[in-house]
Amino acid sequence: MRYSHPNDPNAGRLIESLRHLGYGNYEAVADIVDNSIDADAQNINIRVQTKSNQIIISIADDGRGMSKSILDQAMRLGSLTDRNAESDLGKFGMGLVTASLSMAKKLHVVSRGDDGCWSSAWDVDEIVAQNAFLKHFEAATSDEEELLAEEIGKKKTGTLVLLSKCDNLANKNTSSFASNLRSHLGRVHRYFIGAGRVVTVNGEPVEAIDPLQLADPDTETVLDDVISVTLTDDGEKKTDNVRVRVVLIPESPVTDLDVGKSLKAQGFYVMRNQREVMNAAALGFFTKHNDFNRMRGELFFPGTLDRLVGIEFTKRQVEFEQSLQDQLNNVLIPVCRTIKRREATKKRVQSGEAQLKLHAQSMKVIAEKDKLLIKPKAVIEKRSSPRNGSGVQVDDALDTNKERKNFNRSQLVETRLNCVIREERLGPNGQIYECEMEGRKLVIRYNVEHPFYQRFVTDNMDEARAVTATDFLIYSMASAELKFLDEGDLEAVNNFKAVLSANLRTLLN
Known part of the structure; x- marks a missing residue:
């Protein structure tokens, strides 16, 4: 030819x-x-x-x-x-x-x-x-x-x-x-x-803007290490290094160039030869949530790993080759989980016996009618067999699991869900509630500092039907949010809830 x-x-x-x-x-x-x-x-x-x-x-x-x-x-x-x-x-x-x-x-x-x-x-x-x-x-x-x-x-x-x-x-x-x-x-x-x-x-x-706020003494470094990755190029194996850094920015940033604690800014900043090519991305390591508002990370790649990183033409997006994704998952998914657990625990409050009983009653009714309810799919993680540690050291205060597992992408499945209602301090200016999927659990986190909770739960402890009706309303809103939400809609949904919460705060105060 x-x-x-x-x-x-x-x-x-x-x-x-x-x-x-x-x-x-x-x-x-x-x-x-x-x-x-x-x-x-x-x-x-x-x-x-x-x-x-x-x-x-x-x-x-x-x-x-x-x-x-x-x-x-x-x-x-x-x-x-x-x-x-x-x-x-x-x-x-x-x-x-x-x-x-x-x-x-x-x-x-x-x-x-x-x-x-x-x-x-x-x-x-x-x-x-x-x-x-x-x-x-x-x-x-x-x-x-x-x-x-x-x-x-x-x-x-x-x-x-x-x-x-x-x-x-x-x-x-x-x-x-x-x-x-x-x-x-x-x-x-x-x-x-x-x-x-x-x-x-x-x-x-032009002033340098650091989303990780590394110059702030109150920024906490969670992880800063190097991963060795192998690339096969024309049949020849080559080894190169990827630097991984994860921090928690201060609770109250004071720098003039503060990029803000928000869903939009949280996540990982991908650096190619010290130049940012992608910003504030989840990259499959976590799902954006207000518990990660303080988390920022950087992934430093040399240009020699372009094929594994999958850098896009305009240098705005990356798509990791699966072998690289797996190696990064092994290190970063456990770190992100530990950060989320720690941040969520800080907000949790000890509920009174009366609240626990009423919320338990609501959760029981939801469980009994599970098959009749329209609800989101459960997030079930597929794992390969356990393997030894990757050699990357994580701050002991954040990582109690010394043996790492090979984390692959999660899958969504139709299954029975358990509803869990928690009470947390999300701030007087926070949203009415936050929600998320934890495996087969749909977790609702009431903001006890919002006047909605005070008016409809705290002030109605003698009216069980009023409290359970409120729980059902929030459960239904959370189910709809999680069923139809994908990451691209996250900011819009968060803004919707922020306006809803702000208006109710004004009207109820």
């Missing part, structure tokens, strides 16, 4: 498709900043401005700059520039072009390398009009050299990226865009900024 017939893509249609690969605006700018860091830039200046009623974004750096041949490659789709997987932030050789064109129709680059100053540009309108992948490429004009010099000063090398015809910006308020961009870059590139790289947006410095 011969493969010799030309099969060039339709340039006009393909370029429009490439503009919608899934980049967010701030992620796209971060991808361009990656190139500056890879070029050893110490100063990166970003401007988001309006000129002649057009928004123009510029990214300038004082890095190595690009020679004629390197710039020619960088302005191609799938460039062939050399990359160091152990340290470089770029991966696919398409970031400069695709990240830029996701926001703007025109990309213009001026770069001074070791063989002079060169200029190259893409324009989507020109590509569509001529239906061909054509670019501008020639020695920089004196005006272009002056434009670059204004940004990098007396530095001998550097690069200026100019984005114009910005038609794909979600936020066209330049001040707001710049502010959001500073926050995004401060978190994504926090380790580079902390090491001395200077990044500015519209003249204001």
